Amino acid sequence: MPASELDQPPFDGSVFPPFYSPRPDARGGNRDIDDVDFSLAEGKTSPSNSERANATQDALAPSPASLAQPPPPSLLSPAFTPPSTPGTATPRSATLTEPRGIPVDSSIPTGGCGTKHPRLLETLPEVECIVRARIPTTTGAEMFLHLYKNNVDNKEHLAIVFGGNIRSKSLDAVREGETEMDRLVRGAYTGRLYPGRTTSGILEGSADTPSPVSQGPPLVRIHSECYTGETVWSARCDCGEQLDEAARLMSLPSNTAGGIIIYLRQEGRGIGLGEKLKAYNLQDLGSDTVEANLLLRHPADARSYGLATAILLDLGQKEIRLLTNNPDKIRAVEGPHREIVVTERVAMVPLSWKGKGGFRAPEVEGYLKTKIEKMGHLLDLASLPRQDSNQ
Numbered sequence: 001m002p003a004s005e006l007d008q009p010p011f012d013g014s015v016f017p018p019f020y021s022p023r024p025d026a027r028g029g030n031r032d033i034d035d036v037d038f039s040l041a042e043g044k045t046s047p048s049n050s051e052r053a054n055a056t057q058d059a060l061a062p063s064p065a066s067l068a069q070p071p072p073p074s075l076l077s078p079a080f081t082p083p084s085t086p087g088t089a090t091p092r093s094a095t096l097t098e099p100r101g102i103p104v105d106s107s108i109p110t111g112g113c114g115t116k117h118p119r120l121l122e123t124l125p126e127v128e129c130i131v132r133a134r135i136p137t138t139t140g141a142e143m144f145l146h147l148y149k150n151n152v153d154n155k156e157h158l159a160i161v162f163g164g165n166i167r168s169k170s171l172d173a174v175r176e177g178e179t180e181m182d183r184l185v186r187g188a189y190t191g192r193l194y195p196g197r198t199t200s201g202i203l204e205g206s207a208d209t210p211s212p213v214s215q216g217p218p219l220v221r222i223h224s225e226c227y228t229g230e231t232v233w234s235a236r237c238d239c240g241e242q243l244d245e246a247a248r249l250m251s252l253p254s255n256t257a258g259g260i261i262i263y264l265r266q267e268g269r270g271i272g273l274g275e276k277l278k279a280y281n282l283q284d285l286g287s288d289t290v291e292a293n294l295l296l297r298h299p300a301d302a303r304s305y306g307l308a309t310a311i312l313l314d315l316g317q318k319e320i321r322l323l324t325n326n327p328d329k330i331r332a333v334e335g336p337h338r339e340i341v342v343t344e345r346v347a348m349v350p351l352s353w354k355g356k357g358g359f360r361a362p363e364v365e366g367y368l369k370t371k372i373e374k375m376g377h378l379l380d381l382a383s384l385p386r387q388d389s390n391q
Ligand SMILES: Nc1nc2c(ncn2[C@@H]2O[C@H](COP(=O)(O)OP(=O)(O)OP(=O)(O)O)[C@@H](O)[C@H]2O)c(=O)[nH]1
Pocket: 222, 223, 224, 225, 226, 227, 236, 237, 239, 242, 266, 267, 268, 269, 270, 271, 276, 279, 280, 289, 293, 323, 324, 325, 326, 329, 348, 367, 371, 377
């Protein structure tokens, strides 16, 4: 082993570098960092980095008023909420191979969807599936990749569909003047393709989608693009692991309802890869993931989920079981008029927390800790095993 590796103390996952911890106030709550004003209002000069850092520190320090009042429930870390609060417990069973859903109901305050209400646009975007293809995967499971266009951006958002009963209405709709070969090439066929096949199996002249056999709500993951975590093996986040785990759960033979991963091109929680890389440098300089976004004058989370709602509706889904720890996603994907209902939340527990492989790194653990403590993610930090108990 090189001397430099020997010089490194073993990582103790229970101890985070101080810069990953939110500055606690006297009651364990944190002031809302979204209230910090970094905007360049008229007459203001651009704040220096140290001014911005001080402003962030100030925003997180207790004010006299906040010391006098108990913090509102939304500012309490899930670690301090009563264990009976629906939806905040992290499934701990090491033997659990299948997803365990927790019933949720976003229409009531105690429904396990957190307390925040994301602002949603009144109208859903329009989406159209322009091509679909069968993808056999390296795990042996097979899925159908659906590529969508939409009327709000020029990005190619995707739906990764497991199971044969989930079909896209916009893909199956017959287009004027198209031939059966056109339909086969764009993936608008039933069953499987084989050399020499000439018909799509969907009745010519009919806009009807072949009716799927209902098997109950499918398992759904709304996944935001993460080049670093999914392609270049970054240990700063668990995005790659979450994508793999979602696909594994959806491919289990017991999952007869099928599965859908909506893969949205909103890299870096919507700030883009270039800005995310700057945020990483700020994180190496001592900020946590939320502070780094704010210092770059981005919101802590710049994403939206209207496209996911519209794609799920195109795929014929009105009720889903959602794989997430993020309560904002539950309300947001349901749409402005609850066009879709999330009936269950299935927690995404890091594999290393369950003693089932995965990876440990101070960066990913700081990232998860910030999500839990500042963004209200529904995971118990208490379930994070100490490094030595995981070996
Ligand atoms: N700005 C920023 N984005 C990050 C950072 N680390 C990961 N991301 C992005 O965060 C997003 C991860 O989102 P998801 O996997 O959908 O997870 P989530 O909404 O946090 O919640 P879950 O559904 O519980 O996983 C991706 O777009 C990543 O590129 C970071 O440090 N800074």
